[in-house]
Amino acid sequence: MAPPTPRRIRIGIDTGGTFTDVVAFDEDSGELVTTKTPSTPGNPADGFMAGIDKVLGLMGLPAGHGDAISAVSHGTTVATNQLLEGKVDRLGFVTTAGYEAMLEIARQSVPDGYGNSYFWVKPERIVPRHLVKGVGGRLDFTGAEVRPFDEDAARTVARWFKAQGINTLGVCFLHAYANPEHEERMRAVLAEEHPDAVVSLSSEVLREYREYERAMTTLVDAAVKPRLSAYVNNIKARLSEFAGERPAGSGGVPFYVMKSNGGVLSADEVVHQPITTVLSGPAAGALGAALIARVAGFDKVLTSDGGGTSTDVSVVIDGDPTLTTEGSVGAFPSKIPMIDVVTVGAGGGSIAWLSPEGTLKVGPQSAGADPGPLCYGKGGTEVTITDAHVFLGRIPPHLLGGEIPLDVQAARDGIEQLASKLGLSPEACATGILEISAWNQANALRQVTVKRGLDVRDFALTTFGGSGSLLLCRLVDVLGLPTVLVPPNPGNVSAFGLLTVDVKNDYVQTHVSLADALDPSTVGGVLDTLTEQATEALTKEGFPAEQHSFVRTADLRYFGQAFEVRVAVPDGPVDQAALDEVARRFHAEHTALYGYDFAGDPAQQVEWVNLRVSGIGPIQRPEIRRHPLGDGTAPAEKGRRQVCFEAADGYVDTPVLWRADLAPGTVVTGPAIIEEFGSTVPLHPGFTARVDEFLNIVVTRTAEESI
């Protein structure tokens, strides 16, 4: 008898603060399995391996069958959390002589309101002034050398950092985006004099002009490098051991890490550009939701990922999440391209409190998972959003399908106390807390669309994550949204998203030139160089040449503007016609974004600023299966309970449905509560939920005539 064909299973694994979410995909049968395990913050690799073990077991493989794993994609918050917690180890900064105070000066702006400059206290700089050293040598903006690199000074600086025991260094010289030579010579000197140093060069992290932002991005990259490398290498080693022997030269089981730009990169490469992982988790969620919504027939989608402490929202058009290079993580700016995710301080643990003015506020402070909401009974002392939900009956009195009971009485006591301070009934207080939270989310969703000149009412909303769907009916009402989509397994959308993304690397080169003075062959040459770099990386990742694809873009502006607009460069050779086409696209995109352009005005010259190439290595995406529609009859109720939707209407007897019982085609009319493992959809009166053939719950307002 022939040995059975070995199975090929690809795994997406998203490590969050509380849970590690796992999705496994059988590349041959198309079977998709999801699960969760507790995260292990002490050593995240333990939770990671436990998750792999568990999901393989669910796929019917006996324990230890790591050889069935064809690839693993991982979303991590190691770098994110390090930055959010501000746990940056001692760093050194090497810059051009004369610019040693760059971090003290920053961009001179004071956050928030007028008058704050009088009392604002600047946060600590990422590198204190005495750990900044200048080195002579100067380039101009074309990359030409104005003064030679001061090798002696470089050596002195390298020895000094070694003597001080500073082993993590960022290097940013003026105009290094145009010519990396001085930075590379600095690295060579460091390699000789201070071989233990971990070094990030600005010309490798971000070849883009604006020295302060590039320096900060480089320093953030250096800051997270030691910890992220150790983490990734540790997991890679454990995974290789688990997955067993692989053919020589294959480099072991393919292990990818999710990047903020919506692509993945192999573990071997990602340790050299750790800053690209800072929004790993939210990016995977946005991508997963985007794919699910697209398959369900929605092209313009807002995603809303609600967790324990916050909710992440993003805009997706035609399956592509919008990207930004103006992002930041905690106090640290990052100019690396990342999916434009806006975080609102509205999650299950967000605290309701009274301001000194006597106003009821909700968030952004959170009780987190520990001590957590009052109803967790773990020592929480403040009313949270989860307490309001459980008090009103919107969520069941237990978590995760019954594994963890909730203390409803504790929630009630807290809400009654808060309500008496406000002179409200407890129901009005609890619905009020949720209403304020819904408006906070609604305002964030409005702002992400207005920023791009879009109208929020043209979008379908996709809600997922543990708390993402709880207020969806209120969001429909407040924002005037046509539709909300709740994907199946809403707690695992980020892990699912990890299975849907290609390998992607971004390369950028600032090349400032007026369009009139631009030589097509120069542009072609720069793009070719960037494409070569991308090709080399894709080949290293194991993609044969015929699978490589490249996206070429350019950032243009009108001469005199201080901001750029990104447009695609047509495929094929770069000739004058191609340049003209880019300019045409620029005018059109400028109008789309800002409402005007200067296409017909010869006095307004177009200027090219950055050239970009993304190298993409495609992977096989799991197919979202279509299920036959049933006859639409509602299934048996799992139970009924008293739920309060409107304080004025009090508690109403409400059916509770189990989501897994809802066949495609089922239509449910509110009021109803739809529960599943780790997530709940409260369907308010006046709303209708329909299960589509991809098992999504699609919520709309009940049509007038059918009420």
Add this chain to the structure above:
Amino acid sequence: MCTSSTGVVVTPPTATEADTASRRAPTQFPFGHLTADAGASADPVLVEIVQGSLASVEMEVETAIGRTSRSPMIRDAHDFRAGIHDRLLRKLTGRSYSALVHPVARDFPIEEMREGDVFFHNDVYRSEGGIGHLPDLCVTVPVFAGPEGERRVVAFVQAFGHHDDIGGAVPGSMPSNATSVFEEGLMVPPIRLWDAGVPNRAALSIMTRNSRMPESLAADLDAECSACLMGARRLGELFDRYGVETVESCFDAIIERTTTTYRREILSKIPVGEWVWEDYAEHDGVDEPMLHTQRITLTRTAADDPDGERLILDFGGTSPQAKGPINHCGDYSDGVFLKKWLAPILRNLADTPERMAELDVNEGIVPLIEMRFPPPGTLLTPVFPAPTNARTFVILRLLGVLAGVVAKAVDGRMPADQETIRYTGVYGEDLEGRPYLMREVLGGGSGGRYYADGEDTIHVVPDSRNLPTEFTEARFPFRVESLGLAMDSGGAGQFRGGLGYEKHIRMLKDAHFMSIADRSILACWGVKGGLAGRPFQVTIDPGGPDEREVDALADAEPIKAGEVVRIRTTGGGGWGNPLDRDPELVVRDVVWRKVSPEAALADYGVVLTGSLEDDSLGHDAAATQAERASRPEPTEAFFDRGPGYAHLAAGAAAADVDWL
């Protein structure tokens, strides 16, 4: 000077009736409430939702303007603001300053406004004090709500932005030697720019015809009008959702809570009594440098005062109006613009910097402040057509005058002085022969606080940014050889003032340098024993054969290719006696190149040991103690204005008002 003399005097002046006495500025629109109980019965949940929505609409309007406007001053320097006002013209939002709706409501009765109307004005003397100079173009849109047939004005969305050119004697419409407003550009009193949705083409073409940048003027106006109309629709939806009365009750609650909060957390910090202080602009662009006095007499009334518990700010003693453009029209509509402009300074009295940042300044502060103005003809009460384009010399300084007079009342628990706005630039032809103008607003150091040192190189306008070297070198024919901090520029103190910039620009081609700056003779003052910072200073060819100083008001100083321009901006004033500063912090400041070793000894009495070069810098504690003990008692003046004061004050070391 009051041009709207038909206004109703709310409270008769309480001072003795004499021609020289200060008086309140009459207003047609006294402060009041929309609901009988001033919002006391508003639903606390709705109050929070309404307040969050107002903040969101304001941000959406500003985002839309930022997206679609075209002037660099608006787009890059963020010199624009939106505001939301109710039908009593009260400002509801509080992150920033804004213009007033009063001039629009004065000239166009609210009952006669129609949906789709857009009002426009930039005329300083017809703005009720809400517009300071002509380049600030202001658009006002009424918000309508209510059932069909009964729709009426319920609020206003307003925005103003600093446009790059509105005509006048010079490009940019800010002639530093103007002697009348007619040299400063086109004045437009309140007009109905859109009539029920129809733009007035004639008005638009007159305005664009008068600008050197007609296309971007038109685009900026479009941006402001469409953004405000969008905001008005959004706000209208809020009224339609909850009902006009309910939302107006929330407005009352929002404003009443600000009043209560300021009474509880701010007013309570100032004892009952009266204090006086003054500060100065040093030149006006026309006359030789002199002291242009701005004076405030601050009275804090008792809780049982018949006219209420409040602060009275009397500007009597302020200098006559200047010939040059540093005047500000303040004495209109009961001074409500200046009240909201100055009130943010009072936030420094809150308990912690975090709490200061939380406090909004909306119309709720108005009942707590009474303003009294000197008779027409002063810096704050200029008579038409006195020029005003550089009025920041006065209104920014007034922030400091208020900080200083309050400091006298609260034993110095206020920040020392800062100066963060000035224009510097170079212009000429670039290497390809194209004309260029590089103009930038460089900030300065903030003053020391009783809880922290001042911060280096910051700016008072939120989001205003400096220009990256990698941007300017690609655009203009110069090299920024260094961009650093001006060592020793921060005033010495127990809490040191923040440092100003030291920027070295080497020209690659012959060019001209320009500068519009105050505080080049006088310095940012220190308080409670803290010393003044260093003033603004521009030097061409420092250390070279042609070294020369440039005046702070310079239109066209020639610079040769190869020469370096060194710009040093103001350091903030120090707070508290520098001899009380922790010597370890002085050592750190020397290591950080913020204080020179010489100043460590001279200003702080710290005897250093070791050397900077081999990282062995430290201090000798015993010698430092002896050194400090040997110093004479410090002067008893509560403020230090720096050596420049004597230069303009006939040798006096301090002003009469500088003593407690």
